[in-house]
Amino acid sequence: MASAVSSHPPLSVALVGATGLVGETILEVLAERDFPVGRLLPLASRRSSGRTLRFRGEELAVREAEPAAFEGVDLVFFAATGSLSKELAPEAVTRGAVVIDKSNTWRMDERVPLVIPEINPAALEEHEGIIACPNCTTIGVAMALEPLRRAAGLRRVVVTTLQATSGAGREASEELEAQLAALARNEEPVATVFPSPIAHNVLPLCERFDPDDDGYSTEEMKLLHETRKILGEPDLDVSMTCVRVPVPVGHSASLLVECERALSPEKARRALDAFPGVRVVDDCARNVFPTPRDVAGGDEVLVGRVRRDLTSERLWLWQVVDNLRKGAATNGVQIAETLIERGLL
Ligand SMILES: NC(=O)c1ccc[n+]([C@@H]2O[C@H](COP(=O)([O-])OP(=O)(O)OC[C@H]3O[C@@H](n4cnc5c(N)ncnc54)[C@H](OP(=O)(O)O)[C@@H]3O)[C@@H](O)[C@H]2O)c1
Incomplete structure (x- = not known):
């Protein structure tokens, strides 16, 4: 029987920090776990504009991370710097996306769940758009x-x-x-x-x-x-x-x-x-x-x-x-899967 995750309609997913160590591991894990990605948008700094990254056999152009990039996006993984998460995560939420952030910026914010799905998945029920992934x-x-x-x-x-x-x-x-x-x-x-x-x-x-x-x-x-x-x-x-x-x-x-x-x-x-x-x-x-x-x-x-x-x-x-995996990428993708299973995405 298809799981809630595998049968979920394809999502538009952005990845900020796609050229970094955690970003490239998120790409691997999304593909391995067959996460329902319809469109994938790799974002990084201006330095990486023009580069391409492979995802599920397809070459994707890396774009600069800026607020307008989040239009029409359902889910954003942030795996860049803390200051970028602080500036851009609210921009993504304003545009209707749910954010899973790998940086330190939001972890101790009382409004933000800090989640390891095997331990405290129920904390996701309270999310207001941003979810923090703990330190590795x-x-x-x-x-x-x-x-x-x-x-x-x-x-x-x-x-x-x-x-x-x-x-x-x-x-x-x-x-x-x-x-x-x-x-x-x-x-x-x-x-x-x-x-x-x-x-x-x-x-x-x-x-x-x-x-x-x-x-x-x-x-x-x-x-x-x-x-x-x-x-x-x-x-x-x-x-x-x-x-x-x-x-x-x-x-x-x-x-x-x-x-x-x-x-x-x-x-x-x-x-x-x-x-x-x-x-x-x-x-x-x-x-x-x-x-x-x-x-x-x-x-x-x-x-x-x-x-x-x-x-x-x-x-x-x-x-x-x-x-890089359970300490970062896999935990982030598991959070996304748990959001789907609980009807929160
Ligand atoms: N490494 C770990 O084990 C680990 C574990 C848990 C959490 N984290 C957290 O995950 C995040 C990423 O870590 P990492 O190890 O993957 O770092 P990294 O390998 O140094 O990669 C950093 C990424 O951030 C992007 N970036 C930097 N400044 C940017 C800007 N101004 N605008 C847009 N993109 C920018 C880089 O893009 P360019 O290539 O264009 O520079 C690159 O894609 C950090 O917040 C880190 O604390 C890391």
């Missing part, structure tokens, strides 16, 4: 926490992330490759996107420090606030350190989780494995654990190393997610 790091962490929250409640989480370079966009990805090539030639790596060389290195900073945030990075503050909003736990204690590592794709996180009620590692594994979109990969005896290479190109959140803390009832776990 938050998506993996929240997907690992929600099954434990449902099984035993959550009291406190300590998280350290190890984040891929592609999480900072195409220029950042290219910087890692250029630095690796320079090191192979015995030359000094040049850092322009990251504050220090990332090749053969680890940087305890993702994004930037904000003087108002008391030594925390902007990425760390996003992880705190977005996790609370998505899980509906406004007082959840979250302590976080976000680290950039020289991995092309796939964010990892080490979590120490304190639940409200006792939860054994065995029960935690069962709860995690039963949750849609999460798979447990955990067999110490055989050196089996999830790595970024295992998730790259896929949509599952993998969890392993589930074990009891040596000095408390808390649980340790290790989680990995493809930051």
Whole structure:
């Protein structure tokens, strides 16, 4: 039987940031999942005008993102800059489109649902035109926490992330490759996107420090606030350190989780494995654990190393997610599918 999504009349879809890493992944995911796209409009900056992109075997001309481009469009994915989303998302909504935004701009706005469809799809019912997609790091962490929250409640989480370079966009990805090539030639790596060389290195900073945030990075503050909003736990204690590592794709996180009620590692594994979109990969005896290479190109959140803390009832776990797919593009497309299933688009 045809699903609500596959039998939906074709939609006119615009993609702002179509030439970027997330944008190109959205194109892949829309085609893979057979999302009902009638017309696709790839938009980017003036620099990309005249370029073409392939979608479902067709060459499409990239146009500059400007308000008039949204006339007659049903759905817009924004995967560009935060300032562009701030300026253009309301223009798209005024013209009758629903917006799914990948940037940080609208996530903490009370009027805007911040959604991971496996966790809080009902939040979409309240949408007023703009829906925010969480940060790529938050998506993996929240997907690992929600099954434990449902099984035993959550009291406190300590998280350290190890984040891929592609999480900072195409220029950042290219910087890692250029630095690796320079090191192979015995030359000094040049850092322009990251504050220090990332090749053969680890940087305890993702994004930037904000003087108002008391030594925390902007990425760390996003992880705190977005996790609370998505899980509906406004007082959840979250302590976080976000680290950039020289991995092309796939964010990892080490979590120490304190639940409200006792939860054994065995029960935690069962709860995690039963949750849609999460798979447990955990067999110490055989050196089996999830790595970024295992998730790259896929949509599952993998969890392993589930074990009891040596000095408390808390649980340790290790989680990995493809930051460009479930961490960005796939989650955005799933939001669109859920809107259709709920008759909200
Ligand atoms: N990378 C990730 O893992 C990830 C995960 C979650 C969320 N996000 C968010 O998703 C968004 C896109 O990230 P990305 O990694 O795809 O970045 P990216 O690879 O650097 O791509 C940026 C895109 O934005 C477009 N753009 C930039 N300035 C523009 C302007 N003034 N007008 C129109 N288009 C403009 C670029 O177009 P041109 O090619 O014409 O310059 C390009 O298509 C960001 O908000 C990011 O925070 C990223």
